[in-house]
Amino acid sequence: MAASSPLVPMYRPSLSSAVHDALYSYWRLPGSTRSSLQSSVPKLSVDVDGVVTLDWKSWLSCVESKAEAVDGFTNEVETTWALAMEAERFTTNGSVDLDRDSRSPTWRAVGGLTHATSLGKVAEMLRDDHGDFFLAFVVGVTILEKALYDLHDQRSAAAGPTKKKKNLILRDLLHSDTLVDALPEGLLRLLKVLFLPSGLNLRNLVWHGFLAPAEFPKCFGCLTLLLIMALPRYFPRPTTGKETELFRLDSFDASFVTRDGRVFNNGEDSELHQDLIAVLRQSTPVERSEAIRRWVSSPFIPMGRSNLLRRSIGALVDRGDELWFLFAVFPVLEHALRLEFLRANQERAALSGAYALAQIDAYYSTLDGFGQKDKHQVLLHPVVLLDSQENGSDGDKVETRVSVANALYEELPLASLAVLLDLFMMSSGPNLRAKLCHGETSLSCFLSNCDASTPSAGTEVSSSTRLLFGALVLLCESCRDSSTLLPTNAAHEDEVALSTAVSHCLQSFGCAATSSFHPFYRLHRALSATYSVALNFAAFRQPYTEYRLEEVYTGDDSKRQARLTRVEFPSINVSDGVTFTLVEKTERVAEFLAALALMSDTGTQAHATQKMKSFAYLIGQLNDQLDVIAAQIQTDFRVNHCSSNGEARRSVFLSVDGVRTPFYLLEQSMERSLLALSDPDGLSVASCMMEIIACCQRSLQTFRERIEQLQQLVTQGKARTNHRRSLLTSIFFLPVFERVQLVSLSIVEHQLLHLCDVAAATKANANSAKSPSTTTAPAICPRATQIEQLQRKLLQRITSFEGCTRSSEAPQNSGEQVIERALQFFNSKAIKAAFPPLM
Numbered sequence: 001m002a003a004s005s006p007l008v009p010m011y012r013p014s015l016s017s018a019v020h021d022a023l024y025s026y027w028r029l030p031g032s033t034r035s036s037l038q039s040s041v042p043k044l045s046v047d048v049d050g051v052v053t054l055d056w057k058s059w060l061s062c063v064e065s066k067a068e069a070v071d072g073f074t075n076e077v078e079t080t081w082a083l084a085m086e087a088e089r090f091t092t093n094g095s096v097d098l099d100r101d102s103r104s105p106t107w108r109a110v111g112g113l114t115h116a117t118s119l120g121k122v123a124e125m126l127r128d129d130h131g132d133f134f135l136a137f138v139v140g141v142t143i144l145e146k147a148l149y150d151l152h153d154q155r156s157a158a159a160g161p162t163k164k165k166k167n168l169i170l171r172d173l174l175h176s177d178t179l180v181d182a183l184p185e186g187l188l189r190l191l192k193v194l195f196l197p198s199g200l201n202l203r204n205l206v207w208h209g210f211l212a213p214a215e216f217p218k219c220f221g222c223l224t225l226l227l228i229m230a231l232p233r234y235f236p237r238p239t240t241g242k243e244t245e246l247f248r249l250d251s252f253d254a255s256f257v258t259r260d261g262r263v264f265n266n267g268e269d270s271e272l273h274q275d276l277i278a279v280l281r282q283s284t285p286v287e288r289s290e291a292i293r294r295w296v297s298s299p300f301i302p303m304g305r306s307n308l309l310r311r312s313i314g315a316l317v318d319r320g321d322e323l324w325f326l327f328a329v330f331p332v333l334e335h336a337l338r339l340e341f342l343r344a345n346q347e348r349a350a351l352s353g354a355y356a357l358a359q360i361d362a363y364y365s366t367l368d369g370f371g372q373k374d375k376h377q378v379l380l381h382p383v384v385l386l387d388s389q390e391n392g393s394d395g396d397k398v399e400t401r402v403s404v405a406n407a408l409y410e411e412l413p414l415a416s417l418a419v420l421l422d423l424f425m426m427s428s429g430p431n432l433r434a435k436l437c438h439g440e441t442s443l444s445c446f447l448s449n450c451d452a453s454t455p456s457a458g459t460e461v462s463s464s465t466r467l468l469f470g471a472l473v474l475l476c477e478s479c480r481d482s483s484t485l486l487p488t489n490a491a492h493e494d495e496v497a498l499s500t501a502v503s504h505c506l507q508s509f510g511c512a513a514t515s516s517f518h519p520f521y522r523l524h525r526a527l528s529a530t531y532s533v534a535l536n537f538a539a540f541r542q543p544y545t546e547y548r549l550e551e552v553y554t555g556d557d558s559k560r561q562a563r564l565t566r567v568e569f570p571s572i573n574v575s576d577g578v579t580f581t582l583v584e585k586t587e588r589v590a591e592f593l594a595a596l597a598l599m600s601d602t603g604t605q606a607h608a609t610q611k612m613k614s615f616a617y618l619i620g621q622l623n624d625q626l627d628v629i630a631a632q633i634q635t636d637f638r639v640n641h642c643s644s645n646g647e648a649r650r651s652v653f654l655s656v657d658g659v660r661t662p663f664y665l666l667e668q669s670m671e672r673s674l675l676a677l678s679d680p681d682g683l684s685v686a687s688c689m690m691e692i693i694a695c696c697q698r699s700l701q702t703f704r705e706r707i708e709q710l711q712q713l714v715t716q717g718k719a720r721t722n723h724r725r726s727l728l729t730s731i732f733f734l735p736v737f738e739r740v741q742l743v744s745l746s747i748v749e750h751q752l753l754h755l756c757d758v759a760a761a762t763k764a765n766a767n768s769a770k771s772p773s774t775t776t777a778p779a780i781c782p783r784a785t786q787i788e789q790l791q792r793k794l795l796q797r798i799t800s801f802e803g804c805t806r807s808s809e810a811p812q813n814s815g816e817q818v819i820e821r822a823l824q825f826f827n828s829k830a831i832k833a834a835f836p837p838l839m
Contacts, residue, residue, distance in 0.1 A: 011303045014210045014335060016357045023200060026081035029074065037074060037082035044090045044226060050105030052229040056186030059083070063189060077200055080193045084219035091126060091222040096229070098123050109232045114150055114246070115143040118443045119228065126221050134206070134213035134308065137221040138327050139446070141195075141203045144228050145170045146439025148179065148191075151235055155182045158236045169438055170195055170203060182234050191227070194220070197361075207437050208366055209335030210358040212304030246442040249322060249462040252430045256422075256463045259514040261525065264463050276470050277461055279505045280317045287499045288317065294498065298476035302339060305332045313469075322465040323436075323446040330433050333472060334367040334379070337408070337420075340479075341365065341379045344407035349384040368424045368433055380425050382406055382676040405766065409676045413478045415513035417675060419471035423464060426517035430464055470509045477506065519686035520674050520755055524665055526690060527752065530697040530745060531652060531663050534738075537700045538656050541738055543571035544707075544731045551586060565589045567728065574715045582714065584728050588616075592732040595620030615729065618819040619736045625826045626739045630654050632835035633746050640781040641753050649753065651746040665756050673759035681758045682751060682784065685791040689748050692795050696741045699802045703737055706730065737804060740822060744798050747790060747834075754784045786834040797825040 013020055026034065042058040063076045090096075097104040098120035100111065110116050122140045125132035149168060155178045173179055174192050183191075193199035202220055205211045256264035280288050292313050296306040312328035315321040342355045355365050355377065363376030377385055383403035409417065423432045435441045498506070515521040552564040563586040572580040595616040638648040652663045666674070677683055710727035713719040719727075757780055781787070803818045825831065 009303060011212075013215065014212075014302070014357055015205075016354065016359050018360045019205075019358045022077060022360065023205075025075075026078045029078060033074065034082070037079060038085055041079065041083045041086055044086060044095075046095060046106060046229075048105065049233075050107070050109035051233050052226045053233075054186075054230065056184035058186075060186035060189055063186075063193075076189075076193050080190065080200065081219075083190070084217070084223040087223035087226050088219040091123070091225065092128070096123055096225070106229065110229055113143075113228070113232065114146045115439065115443045118143060118446050119225070121447045122221075122225055124447075126218060126225065133218040133221050134211075134216045135324070135328055137202070137216060137224055138206060138331070139443070140221055140224040140228065141170075141206070142327075142437055142439045143443075144224055144231075145173070145203075145437075147228055147231050148173045149439065151182060151231060152176060152178050154236050155179075187227075187230070194223070201358075204364065205358055207331055207334075208358075208364050209302075209305075209331035209333075209338065210364075211331075212302075213308050214304060247430075247435045247440045248442055249326075249432075249464055250460070253463045256467060256516045257514070257525070258512040260512075264467065264516075275466060276473060276502070276505050276509065277317055277466060279501050283499060283501065287502070290496050291498055291502055292317075294480075294496075295473055295476040298480045300336050300340070300476050300479035301332065302335050305335070308332060316461065316465070316469065320461055321445070321447060322461050323441075323443060325469070326432070326436055326465060327446075329468070329472065330367075330436070334433075336475070337367060337379045338365055340411075341377070341384075341406075341408055344411050345384045345404075348407060349386055349404050351384070368431070378425075380406075380408070380420055382409060382678050405676065405762070409672050410766075413471075413474045413510060414671060415510045416471040416474045416478075417672070418515040418518070419467045419513055421675060422515055422517045423468055426515075426519075428519075428522065429517035432464055432468070467513065470506070470513065474506060474510060515675060518675055518677075519683045519690075520677055520752070521666070523686060523689055523693070523748070523752055526693045526697075527745070527749060528663055530693050530700075531656075533697050533700050534653060534656050534742060534745070537704060537738060540704055541734050543569060544734055546571050549589065552583060563587070580711065580715070582724060582728050582731075584725065588725075589728075591616040592729075596623055596732065596736075613816060615815050615819070616732070618816055618823070619733055622819055622823055622826070623736045623739070625823060626736070626743055628837075629743055629826050629831065629835065630739070630746075632838055633743065633750065635838060636750065636781070636783070636835055637753070640779070640783075641750075641757065651749055653742045653746040653749055656742060665752060670756065670759055670763065673763040674756070676762065677755055677759055682755050682788050685751070685788055688791045688795050689751060692744060692748050692791065692798055695795070695798050695802055696745050699798075699804075700738070700741055702802075703730070703734075703804070707734070733804070740798075740801055743826075744794055747787065747794055750781075750787055751784075751791065754781050754787070757781065783834055783836075786830070790830050790834045793825065793828075793830050797822060 015023065029037075041062055042055040045053050047053050063079050097106050098110070100107050100117065100120065107120075110119055113119075118139060122136050122143070124130060125136035125139075148170065152168065152173055159178075168176070174188065174196060180188060195201065195203045197204070200220075206216065254263060258264055280291065283291070292310055295301075295313070296310045301309055308328050309332050312325045312332075315328075316325035339356055342351055342353065345351055346353070354362075358364060365377035365379055367379055382405065384406050386402045386404065412420075422429045424434075497503075546569065548568045548570065550566045550568065552566050564583050565586040567582045567584065567589065569580045574580050591614065595614075597620070634651060634654055637651050641649045643649055707727065707730050710719070710723055710730065713723050714727060761780060801818055801822055804815060
């Protein structure tokens with residue numbers, strides 16, 4: 001008996017039967033009914049101003065009459081299909097001229113719309129000889145949404161001063177009172193049928209990856225284009241494109257970093273060999289073709305999308321057209337991740353197979369959209385929502401959502417996971433898909449090199465796109481190597497291995513890529529950089545704490561108030577053999593020495609205490625308080641936190657002595673768990689902590705600069721009396737000022753350490769569930785909540801304390817006021833709750 005050949009996977013639509021029936025019901029109508037529908041819808045035309053027109057009242061009447069017909073054969077969706085077929089006929093007949101060089105009325109009418117320069121390219125893609133109907137709609141609906149947003153913005157401004165709403169998306173726009181008043185009822189009805197879930201929901205079906213290119217009809221791309229061309233009539237004033245206000249893909253290039261802390265290399269000659277695009281361009285045509293074929297046939301890529309992905313990679317590598325690549329790859333990537341999300345989490349979260357399909361009356365699982373994560377699954381969120389459960393009595397039921405850990409965080413390549421989170425999920429990141437699909441991104445370079453065989457020198461690809469491409473390829477390769485994945489594409493038996501250069505590039509990329517925008521990673525980098533600043537500041541401060549005092553007599557011993565003291569700093573040379581020296585009243589010097597417990601003369605101390613609210617007395621009080629707080633914080637580190645090898649920890653900021661202590665909390669074995677941290681774990685105050693770090697770093701740098709400037713004035717003989725006095729005051733204040741910054745930074749350091757403990761506990765619990773062992777999860781700090789709540793109050797105080805630096809950015813309060821407030825904070829109930837007094 002002959003061996004049976006392996007089964008070839010069969011393509012199945014990613015639409016539920018209900019959605020499929022509703023979407024394509026037009027084609028189940030009798031031919032005579034379809035002909036009747038097409039003849040009954042009003043005809044499209046272009047008026048003398050070049051604006052596309054339609055009798056919207058007739059259209060609305062047609063929709064309503066068909067929906068109310070006794071025979072019940074047609075509905076508004078099917079009537080909209082008929083209009084879309086009319087739009088295809090109208091467009092195919094050459095009635096649309098969007099060539100900006102032709103100076104046609106049509107171009108003049110739309111020329112002021114945002115993204116107007118891309119409309120001609122959309123029309124070109126809709127030509128039968130191009131056949132890019134799917135991509136034409138993806139781009140077209142993006143331009144339409146931006147045009148509707150601009151219309152809403154102009155109409156709102158014309159109605160009176162209102163706060164501009166930045167978060168309106170297509171769904172919100174179509175429900176807004178502003179557009180209800182601005183657009184004809186028939187036009188608004190058509191837009192709702194096309195794009196809302198109650199109708200065809202085309203935008204969401206396409207952008208979220210449920211429709212494959214072969215399933216999308218040309219007619220709706222044509223209708224979308226004509227709707228854009230109909231909008232200029234409803235703007236209250238001539239529109240002007242504002243390309244300068246749009247998001248640029250390269251705007252985040254300087255923000256992406258590699259694992260070793262360097263800025264992600266955006267050039268062709270990458271020292272890290274991580275530029276996959278450059279490597280592919282340098283490969284032979286055969287090597288490049290085989291590599292791309294290998295990736296698009298990966299089990300990771302859903303069936304029906306391989307050709308679109310192949311062409312998108314070609315556009316990126318061959319022409320440098322990253323917009324073509326992004327428009328095409330986002331729907332593919334989202335649906336691929338959706339299928340992986342279902343496969344990985346189906347058992348642990350009891351997910352229905354329906355999550356892989358577009359459903360009627362159900363939220364889709366989406367790539368981003370984390371603002372509604374309580375309503376639907378977000379594929380890259382750290383947790384998976386379980387089905388809703390109702391708690392309470394019949395009269396007082398409360399719906400709760402239980403969650404489990406998202407298995408994608410365990411299975412995706414670490415580099416891919418970090419990049420995807422950066423690009424789509426991090427609030428401080430580019431939010432790339434949302435920026436593109438809602439029309440906020442400049443499209444000026446879209447299809448700009450469509451006729452070029454090689455990319456021009458001016459078509460540099462952004463870091464965002466390079467990272468996304470590398471992450472996608474790693475996903476394709478990892479799924480190909482995994483035997484547990486469900487096949488979605490037939491593998492090529494004759495496929496060749498990747499070239500050495502491409503393999504090495506992917507390996508280097510996987511090692512170098514890390515998260516640039518995850519709050520923990522940003523905090524870790526910022527705290528590490530500030531630690532270096534603190535070490536440099538400690539080295540700067542050291543010579544000023546080593547001085548010799550010598551009384552200078554004026555010749556009249558009876559005039560005690562005229563006594564002076566020379567303060568010499570032997571470690572600070574101002575010229576050959578000359579050390580830096582200051583002269584100040586002995587009484588004032590003694591006051592500082594007594595306050596800081598640097599002098600044992602009880603008579604001097606008694607004299608100093610007479611000035612209870614003097615600056616010297618207050619910094620002495622603050623110095624004593626900092627001794628207490630620092631000891632309490634170090635005790636908490638030692639008792640409640642241990643390193644991975646079980647050793648007690650110490651705060652590196654409270655141990656700054658000019659010698660660098662290793663500061664590194666990003667253990668590679670912990671990175672997946674760290675990426676899964678979210679607000680409930682303690683990241684809700686991440687932005688606050690970033691401000692604290694920035695404020696402390698800025699204060700250390702500014703205070704140092706101030707002392708250096710004053711010293712220079714004294715050295716050059718340009719200093720006035722107030723300059724000398726201010727310099728000496730700053731020198732005595734220097735170690736106390738430094739300790740305030742270090743104690744503040746140690747509180748932030750504690751929160752990072754707590755987050756590491758949470759991640760370690762999560763990992764240990766997950767490992768224990770898989771294979772029970774003696775490994776136990778680390779204990780969580782019992783006062784973590786109090787320390788988390790302390791961060792916001794700390795930010796207020798440290799910002800106020802910055803006034804001591806006399807920085808232009810700092811609030812200008814008197815030194816005494818600033819010190820008093822710091823004393824109040826460090827003696828507050830919040831501090832005592834976070835770090836209880838030692839017994």
